[in-house]
Amino acid sequence: MTASSLSEHDIKLIDRYWRAANYLSVGQIYLMDNPLLREPLRPEHIKPRLLGHWGTTPGLNFIYAHLNRVIRQRDLDMIYICGPGHGGPGMVANTWLEGSYSDIYPQVSQDAQGMKKLFRQFSFPGGIPSHAAPETPGSINEGGELGYSLAHAFGAVFDNPSLIAACVIGDGEAETGPLASSWHGIKFLNTVRDGAVLPILHLNGYKIANPTILGRASDEDLFQLFRGYGYDPLLVSGHEPEQMHRDMAQALDSALDQIANFQQQARSHQATDRLPRWPIILLRSPKGWTGPQTVDGKKVEDFWRAHQVPVSSCRENDEHRQILQRWMRSYQPENLFDEHGQLKAELRSLAPVGDKRMGASPWANGGRLRRELMTPALQSYAVEVISPGETQAESTAALGDYLAGIFRENADNFRLFGPDETASNRLSKVFDVTSRTWLAAQKPWDEQLAPDGRVMEILSEHQCQGWLEGYLLTGRHGLFNCYEAFIHIVDSMFNQHAKWLKVTRKLPWRAPISSLNYLLSSHVWRQDHNGYSHQDPGFIDHVANKKADIVRIYLPPDANTLLCVADHCLKTWDRINVIVAGKQPSPQWLTLDDAVKHCAAGMGVWYWAGTVEEGETPDVVMACAGDVPTIETLAAVDLLREHLPALRIQVVNVVDLMALQTRDQHPHGLSEQVFDALFTADKPVIFAFHGYPGLIHRLTYQRNNHRNFHVHGFREEGTTTTPFDMTVLNELDRFHLAQEAILRVPSLQGKTDEFLDVLQEKIAAHHRYVREYGEDLPEVQNWKWPSQQGSDAAPE
Structure with missing residues (x-):
């Protein structure tokens, strides 16, 4: 790692800022009054139910403080993606410190009164969740479920050349299937047209009640693992704050120097390798760092007991309340906040300003950046229908031709995602315009692979969904095509995104984002050849459970109705649209004009097929x-x-x-x-x-x-x-x-x-x-x- 220019004075300032974030994080978990401890803690100052997660939070605060420094020094556009499950106290604390929280929620002001509200609202009826949620400024990742942070990070930086997504991955989260396959995202990252992802693997060693697999791995094994994935690991490890601050600053400077060098070379056409070895920071710090070392004679810090609420009976137990008071006072709040409860001026100056603050980044509120999708006229792609049922056509092939038209008109605002099924689902016309994104090695006989391809294929439904979500959440448009039976793999990811959209409807500061659109083909009735394992239409049952204003399900009977439905869905926002359409040659029933009317109505009588006239x-x-x-x-x-x-x-x-x-x-x-x-x-x-x-x-x-x-x-x-x-x-x-x-x-x-x-x-x-x-x-x-x-x- 390159030497950092951080002075002793700088280190002390960053340490104080970190302590301020830790203080606010503990206060959110425990307190409903007496926010600055200006009187001894009494039972009525403590929340009746103690909820939240402390263990991961000090590490998240540590990272946030150091990212603030590099944003200011390098004038970076950066977002912070919080992977560890319930890291909400840290995200809320840091956005309050930088001012973006109070900008959105003026009632939670940056003073003692606002601090009291900040504490009281956390995991409290009528308040906010304990994880990084839609209500949290700067968040594009729902922290209630683990595994999606790194996929979101890559999706966010596709076609965003100036953006860096700093993605913190918990070592517990790293055990999930979606996260385990997310490391391959660098093979799809084009240094010229895309931004960069800086993964920070936070190794604090424990989950809720168990050690983590990667936390127990040796440094050598971790280096070999991530070098095998294609990364250049940088290790920051320890317990003593001053040395950890110095090492973290060096690691960040080194990582960002590498990223800037890769991008400068690629964008000036001097790069010799289109797939550079991107940096990753491996941060080893204790679980519950700076918290109580023991409670009731049992180990807490650097152990799983620090995961949630380390001191659990502060209202009822005088000794526990004293432990909490000593813990919070160890951060020296009088050295962090002035007499009004405001962060001291020298610490306020450490945060970026305006949209450079990670809580205020427009990329973390992608609707602010959203541009309308340019769509071609449907008439050019319609299937000719002289009389019902006479014409045979592949409906999704017609859609593929239409999607090719969208690619022509949207050079950096639309991508197609799918698990190696674009051609199988008869969407091959898109390859007349673009190729599959591919940065890894190629063979002379490979077809439709290119570094600047815009069709994203990886044999992981989790990655397709996560990339698309990250792409949408940062202001763009896309479509996910998949075999119907296997879209169930992302049932839970669909759940989380649907919940995200529902919550954002009530947040006026969250600008609308483009809808998440699914095309399910190779469906149950034409999976006769692949057998029972491929025969399941149940995803639409799952979708229908969600809030009515969020979900839509479309079953177009032929190509022209499919074109109408897809054209409509791609123009919508804040929805999840599911389209189920076959790919095999089948009869075509409606002209385009009739299809437009039929789809607008949602359903209708086909009088030409029945034996009654209208009104009979x-x-x-x-x-x-x-x-x-x-x-x-x-x-x-x-x-x-x-x-x-x-x-x-x-x-x-x-x-x-x-x-x-x-x-x-x-x-x-x-x-x-x-x-x-x-x-x-x-x-x-x-x-x-x-x-x-x-x-x-x-x-x-x-x-x-x-x-x-x-x-x-x-x-x-x-x-x-x-x-x-x-x-x-x-x-x-x-x-x-x-x-x-x-x-x-x-x-x-x-x-x-x-x-x-x-x-x-x-x-x-x-x-x-x-x-x-x-x-x-x-x-x-x-x-x-x-x-x-x-x-x-x-x-x-």
Whole structure:
């Protein structure tokens, strides 16, 4: 490490600033009054419930104080990403010290009265969480769940050449799966167009009640591990503050010199290696550093007992209260704060100013930087539909062409993320415009790999999600495409982002960010070849649990509706949009103009497919949501029209799944009048659904006609088989749907036994045929919607 220019005077100032942050952190956990200890602590000064986490906090405060120095000295644009779980006391303390907290929350002023409010609100009813949350200035990482900090850091610096993301990773957090794969982010970091990530692995040795794996590793093993990942490790280790301050300053100066040198060489075209060995700081400091060494004769500092509340009975136990008082006074608050409770002037001068403060950085409030996405006109990408069902096309291939247009118009504001599935999901047209991002070694025969590629592929759904979240949270746009069954891997990450968005809706200072958009393809009904492990549509059930104003679920039946839905979703903000669309050649139903109207309505009657005119009352409603359910519904309607021409059928297609809910449940919910016009108030509804049937019942249970909804969907029956056999196994096929319609219409009872037998024989014939020939019946493979049925009316 290079020698730091830090003087003894500088070290003392930084140490005092660090002590001020530690003092405020302890006060937040324990106190509700007497914030400056100007009188002896009494029971009523202590919170009745002691909540929070001390163990990681002094290390976080130590790092923050040193980052402040380098920001000021080097005029850096830097954000602080707090990985260790409940590091909230430190983040709140430091943003209060630098003034960004009081800028946002003026009632928590930078004086004794504000300090009292700062303490009281922490982990208190009506207050703030104990972790780095949306309410915390400077945060883009929800600290309530571990593992996502480093992925967020890389996502934040993509296409942000001036930004440095200082990411503190706890050694407990480093044991999580998402974090363990995050180290590879440097292989996707372009030194010319991207910023830099400075990982700081905080090794304090313990989790809640156990040692950490990396905390117990030797320095040599850690150096070998991170050199293997491609980093240049810098070690700061110890207990004695003065030497630790000096070593940390040297490590930071060395790391930032390396980063500046790499960027200068690359941006002046003098670099000899496009994948430099980026620095990482390994910081070993005691758990609960500067806190009580023992309590009740048991070791606390540098042990897991420091993890949460080291002294637990301060209200009831005089001895514990004295320990707390000695602990807080050890920071010498009179040497840190003046008579008004304000941080002393010489310490205030240590913090950056304005937007350079990490709590005020615009990159940590990405909506401030958000630019609108430039989107091309849909007409250039529409699939021509002369008559319903006549054209065959791959819906996601059309979307890929449209995304290529977005790449052309957004050079630094949009990226596509996915786990090695861009081509598999038929989005390959994007490669006409850009390549996959790749900075590691290449072979002469490699294809579509480039350092400046904008398609982000790594075989880790966690990284795709984390990178995209970091990219969105710092003001940009993106899309995550994934196989439907395996998006479940990020269920918990989806949860955290949804909660983040919900909270930010109530924070006027948080500017809106672009929506998180999922495209789920290779879906359950066309994973016949990969088998049961790939057959699961349940992610949309998980999504539907979240707050109505946050989530949207779309099931476009063909290419033009997919284009309309995607174009809409990419222009939205503060939402999570889930689009499920198949990639196989399939019938195309709607022209672009009709698709625009259909998607705007969310659902509608396809009069061209049914046997009733507008305003007439049907005998049965055949409803569908999803591309394969739409095909099977129309094929069932074709059978019913042929064999029961007098049956009055109304066909309803649903694109916007959440519109099934009532208006008071979801903003997209249809009015009762419109819903009843679609589904009637008392007629049977045979609903072919892409996912698990129970979700439709959940969404419609308050509707007038819910008792007559008979839903067919995935019933957890799967295997390696043919596409149509997948529908038969789950009774989503045309034959079962036609049978259901007949059995549910009262006027048909006892009059259609012969036709029911015909349908049952078709099911049996199918069963025999696929098991003999390994493919679907010719009448299934070759079925088309009869063109003459759809020639008299527009699709909507």
